[in-house]
Amino acid sequence: MLLKFTKMHGLGNDFVVVDAVSRKVFFNKQQIERLSDRNWGIGFDQLLVVEPPMNPDMDFRYRIYNSDGSEVEHCGNGARCFAKFVLDRELTNKRIINVETKRGAIQLRVLDGGLVTVDMGEPSFAPEDLPFTAEPCDGLYSVMAGDTEYFITPVSVGNPHAVIKVDQLIDSEVANIGALIECHERFPRKVNVGFMQVVSPDEINLRVFERGVGETQACGTGACAAVVAGIKQGWLSPKVTAHLRGGDLHIEWQGEGLPILMTGPAEKVFEGQIYL
Numbered sequence: 001m002l003l004k005f006t007k008m009h010g011l012g013n014d015f016v017v018v019d020a021v022s023r024k025v026f027f028n029k030q031q032i033e034r035l036s037d038r039n040w041g042i043g044f045d046q047l048l049v050v051e052p053p054m055n056p057d058m059d060f061r062y063r064i065y066n067s068d069g070s071e072v073e074h075c076g077n078g079a080r081c082f083a084k085f086v087l088d089r090e091l092t093n094k095r096i097i098n099v100e101t102k103r104g105a106i107q108l109r110v111l112d113g114g115l116v117t118v119d120m121g122e123p124s125f126a127p128e129d130l131p132f133t134a135e136p137c138d139g140l141y142s143v144m145a146g147d148t149e150y151f152i153t154p155v156s157v158g159n160p161h162a163v164i165k166v167d168q169l170i171d172s173e174v175a176n177i178g179a180l181i182e183c184h185e186r187f188p189r190k191v192n193v194g195f196m197q198v199v200s201p202d203e204i205n206l207r208v209f210e211r212g213v214g215e216t217q218a219c220g221t222g223a224c225a226a227v228v229a230g231i232k233q234g235w236l237s238p239k240v241t242a243h244l245r246g247g248d249l250h251i252e253w254q255g256e257g258l259p260i261l262m263t264g265p266a267e268k269v270f271e272g273q274i275y276l
């Protein structure tokens with residue numbers, strides 16, 4: 001089967017995006033792993049599959065798969081690229097787009113100049129919402145990674161995140177500790193691991209070791225999780241600029257019961273086709 005696709009990225013977090021509105025497309029785990037391979041396939045962090053909505057009040061549904069083939073609930077950078085994709089392909093002419101995801105409904109607002117603001121929904125700090133095996137507590141949670149104790153804030157943004165506040169961002173720590181905590185037994189569905197350096201109450205540096213991928217150039221849900229964790233712990237203000245390796249995201253959260261708003265760019269790199 002000939003598969004047409006568009007290669008895109010949000011701050012270097014890269015995607016293959018497929019239009020399954022015009023024609024249904026299904027992928028099995030092996031196909032996704034092969035297509036994501038940067039030597040044997042196209043190469044991507046996540047595959048985004050755009051489908052018609054199940055709920056007629058919504059505009060689209062889109063499904064998100066990590067490079068290891070696992071289907072996930074939410075993808076912040078992917079949501080912005082999705083919005084650009086459906087407008088560029090004239091699948092819609094709306095600038096406010098309502099989308100079904102595995103995590104629930106999200107709303108995308110396409111701004112002039114190519115930026116997109118995503119209503120990412122409300123966060124949850126309840127361990128069972130990640131899931132994370134722990135008794136609920138107000139402060140930080142202790143997790144052993146190897147023979148070192150780390151203090152995390154567990155956050156669900158629809159997908160699970162463990163946020164670690166660090167004084168310095170160290171390559172080996174992101175790679176080694178990220179991999180250990182991603183697959184830690186207390187996260188039955190694994191977890192995305194964020195390493196956050198607080199620069200000021202409205203500015204952080206962030207690196208994310210993503211579940212099912214490894215470290216990416218940027219992680220939208222990771223930036224949301226880090227900011228709301230920082231606000232909850234009293235380190236950050238309601239509006240924060242997150243500096244990721246690939247660039248900046250603007251995150252806003254006004255507190256419990258309110259959604260997180262994330263604003264950032266979306267880029268198209270090329271269109272291609274490949275025989276599945």
Ligand SMILES: N[C@H](CCC[C@H](N)C(=O)O)C(=O)O
Binds near residue numbers: 075
């Ligand atoms: N790896 C994530 C999904 C992609 C999230 C990330 N690419 C983003 O921009 O939010 C997970 O397994 O939950």
